[in-house]
Amino acid sequence: AQSVTQLGSHVSVSEGALVLLRCNYSSSVPPYLFWYVQYPNQGLQLLLKYTSAATLVKGINGFEAEFKKSETSFHLTKPSAHMSDAAEYFCAVQNQAGTALIFGKGTTLSVSS
Amino acid sequence: DTAVSQTPKYLVTQMGNDKSIKCEQNLGHDTMYWYKQDSKKFLKIMFSYNNKELIINETVPNRFSPKSPDKAHLNLHINSLELGDSAVYFCASSAPAVGNEQFFGPGTRLTVL
Numbered sequence: 001a002q003s004v005t006q007l008g009s010h011v012s013v014s015e016g017a018l019v020l021l022r023c024n025y026s027s028s029v030p031p032y033l034f035w036y037v038q039y040p041n042q043g044l045q046l047l048l049k050y051t052s053a054a055t056l057v058k059g060i061n062g063f064e065a066e067f068k069k070s071e072t073s074f075h076l077t078k079p080s081a082h083m084s085d086a087a088e089y090f091c092a093v094q095n096q097a098g099t100a101l102i103f104g105k106g107t108t109l110s111v112s113s
Numbered sequence: 114d115t116a117v118s119q120t121p122k123y124l125v126t127q128m129g130n131d132k133s134i135k136c137e138q139n140l141g142h143d144t145m146y147w148y149k150q151d152s153k154k155f156l157k158i159m160f161s162y163n164n165k166e167l168i169i170n171e172t173v174p175n176r177f178s179p180k181s182p183d184k185a186h187l188n189l190h191i192n193s194l195e196l197g198d199s200a201v202y203f204c205a206s207s208a209p210a211v212g213n214e215q216f217f218g219p220g221t222r223l224t225v226l
Contacts, residue, residue, distance in 0.1 A: 032212040043117075043203060043217040044156075051212040088154060098211035099169045100146065100158035
């Protein structure tokens with residue numbers, strides 16, 4: 001069965017600093033992986049997804065993630081944080097049947113000036 | 114144009130009542146979902162529908178019943194509401210192919226008093 005673990009429920013960075021949000025997955029089949037962002041009182045918006053085409057995936061708002069099979073990881077990064085990046089970030093893996101997303105517990109990103 | 118819409122955005126009700134949440138998508142997708150986000154922001158799949166047919170029902174009490182009048186709509190009806198049902202409920206939709214992203218609605222915050 002698929003699962004996702006997000007290390008660190010809360011990450012704080014200064015504006016302009018590197019953002020690194022960690023995600024490790026468990027899957028018995030090649031995974032489809034996603035990062036979503038949730039701003040306060042809003043729905044989830046897709047940042048990027050990995051579907052085996054390329055291991056380095058670029059997404060919206062300057063975010064990117066690298067799929068590392070050997071480490072079963074799909075960490076999200078952004079070179080320079082903006083205040084507007086403050087939000088909740090969710091890593092997810094699609095279940096084997098392709099019928100649902102299995103989410104990690106989320107990481108709250110705080111950005112200070 | 115709103116891709117996935119939900120009504121109402123907020124729902125406050127008493128224990129024991131019956132309520133419905135409506136969801137509509139204008140993306141032409143065949144697959145729709147309901148997710149529950151609890152107070153700790155953990156997201157979990159409740160139901161998945163493909164072309165009006167239920168394809169997944171994750172250990173959800175039978176007080177919850179999804180109804181899909183057509184493939185653009187997936188409503189959630191909840192009978193005999195309990196305090197523990199308080200949560201944010203998200204509707205989502207996707208094309209049915211494995212690896213496709215899910216588009217989320219803005220959520221409905223249900224509070225049971």
